[in-house]
Amino acid sequence: MEVAELQDKIYAFCLAAKGKKKLKEKDIIKGVSAELSLEPDEVKKAMRAMIDVGRLMYSYGGGASSVEIPSEEYLREKGLIK
Amino acid sequence: MKKYNTPLIDELEKGPWPSFVTEMKKAAKTNEMSNDALGHLEKCYSTKIGYWKHGGIVGVLGYGGGVIGRYSEIGEEFPGVAHFHTVRLNQPSGFFYTSKALREICDIWDKYGSGLTNVHGSTGDLVLLGTKTDALEAIFAEYSSRGWDLGSSGSALRTPSCCVGPGRCEWTNYDTLGLTYALTQEFQDEMHRPTFSYKFKIKSSGCACDCVAALARADMSIIGTWKGDIKIDQAEVKNYAKTMDINKEIVNMCPTQCMDYDGKELKINNKECSRCMHCITRMTKALKPSGERGATICIGSKAPIVVGSLLSWVIIPFIKVEPPYTELKDLIRKIWDWWDENAKPRERIGEVIEMKGMRSFLEAIGVKPMPQQIKEPRKDPFMFYTEDDIAAYKAKEAEEKKTGKYRF
Amino acid sequence: MALPQRKTDIGPPHYEQFLPPVIKKNYGKWKYHEVINNGSMVHVAESGDKLWTVRVASPRLLSTATIREHCDIADKYCDGFFRYTTRNNVEFLVSDEKKLEPLKKDLSARGFKMGGIGKCITNVVHTQGWVHCHSACTDASGLVKSMMDELYDYFEKKTLPNKVRLAVACCVNMCGAVHCSDIAVVAVHTQVPNINHENFKNMCELPTVIGSCPTRAISPDPAKKSIKINSEKCMYCGNCFTVCPPISIKNPERDGVAIVVGGKINSLRTNPKFSKLVIPYISNEPPRWPKAVAAIKHIVEVYAANARKHERIGEWIERIGWERFFSLTGIDFTFQSIDDFTFMRDTMRTASTFKW
Ligand code: HEM
Ligand code: HEM
Ligand code: HEM
Ligand code: HEM
Ligand code: SF4
Ligand code: SF4
Numbered sequence: 001m002e003v004a005e006l007q008d009k010i011y012a013f014c015l016a017a018k019g020k021k022k023l024k025e026k027d028i029i030k031g032v033s034a035e036l037s038l039e040p041d042e043v044k045k046a047m048r049a050m051i052d053v054g055r056l057m058y059s060y061g062g063g064a065s066s067v068e069i070p071s072e073e074y075l076r077e078k079g080l081i082k
Numbered sequence: 083m084k085k086y087n088t089p090l091i092d093e094l095e096k097g098p099w100p101s102f103v104t105e106m107k108k109a110a111k112t113n114e115m116s117n118d119a120l121g122h123l124e125k126c127y128s129t130k131i132g133y134w135k136h137g138g139i140v141g142v143l144g145y146g147g148g149v150i151g152r153y154s155e156i157g158e159e160f161p162g163v164a165h166f167h168t169v170r171l172n173q174p175s176g177f178f179y180t181s182k183a184l185r186e187i188c189d190i191w192d193k194y195g196s197g198l199t200n201v202h203g204s205t206g207d208l209v210l211l212g213t214k215t216d217a218l219e220a221i222f223a224e225y226s227s228r229g230w231d232l233g234s235s236g237s238a239l240r241t242p243s244c245c246v247g248p249g250r251c252e253w254t255n256y257d258t259l260g261l262t263y264a265l266t267q268e269f270q271d272e273m274h275r276p277t278f279s280y281k282f283k284i285k286s287s288g289c290a291c292d293c294v295a296a297l298a299r300a301d302m303s304i305i306g307t308w309k310g311d312i313k314i315d316q317a318e319v320k321n322y323a324k325t326m327d328i329n330k331e332i333v334n335m336c337p338t339q340c341m342d343y344d345g346k347e348l349k350i351n352n353k354e355c356s357r358c359m360h361c362i363t364r365m366t367k368a369l370k371p372s373g374e375r376g377a378t379i380c381i382g383s384k385a386p387i388v389v390g391s392l393l394s395w396v397i398i399p400f401i402k403v404e405p406p407y408t409e410l411k412d413l414i415r416k417i418w419d420w421w422d423e424n425a426k427p428r429e430r431i432g433e434v435i436e437m438k439g440m441r442s443f444l445e446a447i448g449v450k451p452m453p454q455q456i457k458e459p460r461k462d463p464f465m466f467y468t469e470d471d472i473a474a475y476k477a478k479e480a481e482e483k484k485t486g487k488y489r490f
Numbered sequence: 491m492a493l494p495q496r497k498t499d500i501g502p503p504h505y506e507q508f509l510p511p512v513i514k515k516n517y518g519k520w521k522y523h524e525v526i527n528n529g530s531m532v533h534v535a536e537s538g539d540k541l542w543t544v545r546v547a548s549p550r551l552l553s554t555a556t557i558r559e560h561c562d563i564a565d566k567y568c569d570g571f572f573r574y575t576t577r578n579n580v581e582f583l584v585s586d587e588k589k590l591e592p593l594k595k596d597l598s599a600r601g602f603k604m605g606g607i608g609k610c611i612t613n614v615v616h617t618q619g620w621v622h623c624h625s626a627c628t629d630a631s632g633l634v635k636s637m638m639d640e641l642y643d644y645f646e647k648k649t650l651p652n653k654v655r656l657a658v659a660c661c662v663n664m665c666g667a668v669h670c671s672d673i674a675v676v677a678v679h680t681q682v683p684n685i686n687h688e689n690f691k692n693m694c695e696l697p698t699v700i701g702s703c704p705t706r707a708i709s710p711d712p713a714k715k716s717i718k719i720n721s722e723k724c725m726y727c728g729n730c731f732t733v734c735p736p737i738s739i740k741n742p743e744r745d746g747v748a749i750v751v752g753g754k755i756n757s758l759r760t761n762p763k764f765s766k767l768v769i770p771y772i773s774n775e776p777p778r779w780p781k782a783v784a785a786i787k788h789i790v791e792v793y794a795a796n797a798r799k800h801e802r803i804g805e806w807i808e809r810i811g812w813e814r815f816f817s818l819t820g821i822d823f824t825f826q827s828i829d830d831f832t833f834m835r836d837t838m839r840t841a842s843t844f845k846w
């Protein structure tokens with residue numbers, strides 16, 4: 001699968017959980033790799049690349065870290081949108 | 083700049099001990115954020131309540147830790163601390179610095195932050211206390227381009243730290259600084275991109291004195307020890323005898339009662355010494371460990387949340403700690419794999435071991451049961467047997483029938 | 491103004507560049523050390539080289555101005571090299587004995603306080619408190635300052651049977667290492683939290699909140715789409731508040747501090763020990779916490795008068811027995827000191843051997 005396509009799937013996976021469940025890296029890697037029958041490492045790499053450019057972000061709450069879709073505010077603050 | 087009246091915290095400028103309020107005031111002279119921090123703190127003192135909100139989601143692009151978000155509930159009253167995030171800079175092993183390096187750190191911090199720090203925070207990081215969200219990327223660029231990286235926070239490997247060890251201590255059994263540097267470099271990804279269920283801390287002390295309190299505050303505590311004899315310099319023993327009652331202070335306080343002193347010569351039955359360090363620390367000129375050096379690996383300590391505090395448990399009584407530390411690095415990876423598979427969210431490794439059983443953990447990381455791991459054997463008879471266990475006991479008995487000798 | 495190019499995952503700078511030459515030369519080859527007085531010690535290497543250390547107190551919360559002053563001193567006497575300690579002290583290192591006295595003189599002239607080495611009281615491990623944490627029931631820095639002003643002589647010149655390690659944690663999360671200290675202060679809440687049901691719905695995950703409670707005091711309240719807390723089971727740990735901001739637990743008149751004693755982290759003579767609760771509650775009294783400070787000083791003094799040489803507080807108490815500790819200190823024994831959480835079976839006595 002093309003990386004861009006995989007990243008769209010990862011994004012959709014996160015979108016589906018938004019507001020319902022805080023996803024850890026592990027949840028995304030496991031969930032997406034099972035869904036698409038891919039190697040976990042491949043999913044991890046694609047996801048990390050998304051985090052590096054701000055398409056996804058690390059979040060933190062109640063003592064534990066998670067991965068989510070960035071808010072507009074975050075993107076603006078990082079200069080990724082105007 | 084607004085001038086706050088701070089009668090309550092002014093009280094804390096009196097007295098001989100150095101005052102953090104004085105420090106805040108020093109910073110407040112030129113820094114609006116610190117000035118508001120003073121007013122904010124005075125308000126806490128007057129109402130006896132804190133006004134910080136839970137940490138928010140702040141950080142630098144790509145990293146999931148190293149910055150602790152902090153906002154005030156009363157930011158309108160104290161705009162300088164409406165955002166007051168902490169930046170954790172990864173400290174050099176052993177907290178050694180040059181004035182040049184620290185001045186550079188201060189210059190950058192004065193430019194972007196409150197001018198307040200913790201040297202150091204309890205995790206070991208050099209903590210830069212109080213900055214705004216929009217300064218974070220610039221702060222990271224300034225520091226990282228000069229060789230300073232962020233430390234860690236969140237569900238990640240926390241910034242490893244260690245005692246001063248070979249830098250200035252005769253008792254160390256391995257290179258704590260070297261190990262800590264090597265592990266920090268090896269696990270950069272695990273530090274900066276939180277992938278665990280909860281935090282994981284590694285702390286390294288060179289001997290049983292445990293100057294970084296590794297045993298109490300690290301999920302993995304690496305405590306130096308040795309296997310050989312304690313070497314005795316009898317001439318120095320004589321010197322100590324002039325100022326110290328060796329029988330009372332050393333021999334009688336030896337927990338294993340393996341020492342003997344007849345007023346002339348000190349003897350140690352090394353086979354029975356448990357390497358507690360008491361005698362060595364009291365007679366450092368006369369006594370010295372010798373032979374094989376290494377460390378004890380203990381796992382699991384944590385604070386009381388949620389089901390009571392733990393001290394780390396001995397897992398590996400003795401392991402060599404020598405560069406490039408391959409055995410240790412592999413062990414750490416195995417430990418994480420098992421933890422990762424078994425932990426629920428926010429479960430420290432010590433808690434998971436309690437839930438799943440020590441056996442499951444030890445088998446997963448390939449460690450045999452050893453009497454050094456326990457204080458005493460179990461007291462209840464409610465043990466599990468696998469089919470393999472029984473087969474092994476039976477095989478042993480079959481062997482005994484052949485040889486005619488029992489092996490218990 | 492253009493920013494420099496950032497780098498990721500470079501880790502900390504290598505420590506070697508920060509080691510003074512005498513340490514580089516004698517790295518791992520130290521022979522012995524001698525404590526000269528509470529403020530200084532000398533390490534001697536196998537090569538015969540000597541390294542003097544002067545230890546100086548710091549409030550941990552430091553302004554860049556003070557760090558620069560540390561730098562100036564290091565430049566003047568230590569070729570620019572110095573270090574900090576785990577317990578928040580500063581250490582100036584000199585390899586030339588001639589520089590030692592001038593260094594000390596300069597430090598005193600500038601108002602820096604030297605001490606904390608050997609069998610005495612050194613700096614306090616502590617947490618953020620009101621200065622920077624959401625969870626704080628008290629202020630850690632203020633308590634530390636108040637304690638150390640009162641115990642200052644034990645830092646600067648007096649000695650004790652052994653070290654007394656102090657710590658302050660500003661809530662039961664105990665970020666600051668209270669559980670194994672000789673004497674520590676833990677700030678506590680004493681009331682069941684209030685729940686803002688309206689915000690709960692939007693801000694909190696039900697299973698996470700239920701799971702956060704160590705005593706299973708929390709159950710769902712389907713009518714309100716929120717939770718309820720069983721007041722018989724709640725022991726005010728605040729963990730639910732940590733995972734869910736609309737649960738509030740702070741209460742200025744009820745929050746207070748508890749005092750625990752007898753912990754130890756090293757393995758010398760006896761195994762490491764947890765600290766144990768002896769004074770369950772003292773009201774929060776900023777800015778000086780007079781009663782908490784008096785209690786700590788009192789315990790230190792009783793220990794100093796009664797312990798044998800080399801005994802840490804925990805070892806002394808184990809020898810004399812807890813009933814003797816309570817009678818010597820005159821501290822009231824209360825229900826709070828009997829464990830009704832996880833450790834009851836290990837902490838009750840099972841023999842009829844007492845002191846009266
Ligand atoms: C539910 C449990 C916990 C919560 C919610 C919590 C929360 C926090 C927060 C918010 C801070 C940052 C304070 C600030 O600078 O604003 C902090 C700092 C820290 N925490 Fe925790 N913590 C918890 C448990 C622990 C435990 C169990 C340990 C250690 C075993 C620990 C060790 C630390 C350390 C070392 C710091 C740095 C403190 C300092 O330098 O002052 N925490 N914690
Ligand atoms: C689930 C746990 C246990 C079960 C099912 C169990 C069952 C039994 C049974 C069936 C007997 C034989 C009674 C008789 O016919 O005379 C017995 C005897 C006994 N059990 Fe247990 N027991 C259990 C736990 C314990 C424990 C934990 C202890 C001690 C700490 C204990 C101590 C004894 C003693 C002292 C006897 C008497 C032995 C004798 O002198 O005949 N049992 N138990
Ligand atoms: C489930 C747990 C237990 C069971 C089923 C059990 C059962 C028994 C039985 C059947 C007897 C023999 C009574 C007789 O003489 O006819 C006995 C005796 C006794 N049990 Fe237990 N017991 C249990 C736990 C304990 C425990 C925990 C203790 C002590 C800590 C204990 C101490 C004794 C003693 C001292 C005797 C008298 C032994 C003697 O004859 O000298 N038992 N128990
Ligand atoms: C039973 C629980 C604990 C005990 C007995 C304990 C004990 C200690 C001791 C004795 C120290 C002082 C070390 C020194 O000499 O510098 C210490 C430091 C510290 N502890 Fe704990 N601790 C416990 C739990 C925790 C927890 C839960 C956290 C954090 C969540 C924590 C975080 C720290 C930190 C950050 C330091 C300071 C380390 C430094 O200054 O580098 N401790 N602890
Ligand atoms: S832990 Fe041991 S080796 Fe390390 S500094 Fe302390 S006494 Fe020295
Ligand atoms: S190290 Fe401890 S056990 Fe060994 S001889 Fe010395 S005092 Fe005894």
Ligand code: SF4
Pocket residue numbers: 617618619623624625626627659660661662663664665666
């Ligand atoms: S002990 Fe509690 S209040 Fe203090 S810094 Fe840690 S979490 Fe915050």
Ligand code: SF4
Pocket residue numbers: 682683702703704705706707708719723724725726727728729730731739
């Ligand atoms: S304060 Fe602690 S014990 Fe009370 S309900 Fe909340 S989590 Fe449970």
